[in-house]
Amino acid sequence: MNWESARQFWEMGGYGFFVWGSYGVTALLVAAELLLLARRTKQARALATQDAALARIDAERRSGS
């Protein structure tokens, strides 16, 4: 076991700023990418649904006249 207390773990032998700065920013970037991806997927689906609805209306109008 490397650490005797949570405080020791947090301090990382005096290198806390560098170690947690690395892991923290990476975690943030990955979380941001996943959020952006979820948003992009949702928007693409919404656009496709809208497009499909317009196409259906268009087809109905054409067959009706």
Added chain:
Amino acid sequence: MSEPQSSAARLPGAPGFNLFHYASPQTFYPLAGRLLWPCWLLAAALCAIGLYIGFFVAPTDATQGDSYRIIFIHVPAAWMSMVVYLAMAFWCIVGLIFNTRLSFMMSSALAPTGALWAFVALWTGALWGKPTWGTYWVWDARLTSELILFFLYCGYMALQAAIDDPRRADRAGALIAIVGAVNVPIIYFSVKWWNTLHQGASVSLTAAPTMATTMLWGMLVMALAAWAYTVGAALLRVRAIMIERERHTDWVRQLAQGGGSRT
């Protein structure tokens, strides 16, 4: 170029199996959807195991103290940044040869995640450089060529975003991806070819690794986690790209009318 479904595309000796079956967005879309959760779960599990090994099993380094623990994120990120760029170049070459539009979509889907890894490699490298070298940044061959890789990712994405016609954007992007791939071996061998502040490879295919076994395991498990995450992110993004680009086609319309089902 012949149609992907032509008989020439069938593997010899495997009648009925078409190599290009999943080359069409219509068939690849549900497959990519089924692969998403396995990727996320694998990435999360491997990351948990890797971090446990990295922080609780691997001992404190005799010379670098605990600052070396940045390695568990720095090396996997640097590896992925190179692998992803080569994968992009590969898909662009496939796209140019077979004229398969899905190949270019794969390339576009990989770019942001590759850029993320390149940035993480540079960022963690800077934070590791300060305590060990005494500086955040130095213009040495390894660092500079990795920075160029990051700019290549940015250039690829900016160029694609600037061209409205997706087919022209694909071809312009392919040029950057393929020509820029020359940079990847330069990054990899930079520590051998030039006198760099950056250390040589601790792990290589040709020699025994020069680091403690537990440290090595932590790094390899984290690298696998990064692989799983990258595949998951690229598959999710390529699904969005497929819908965006093909929303005027019948298969996307049917998909959209199906009430947004998961597959």
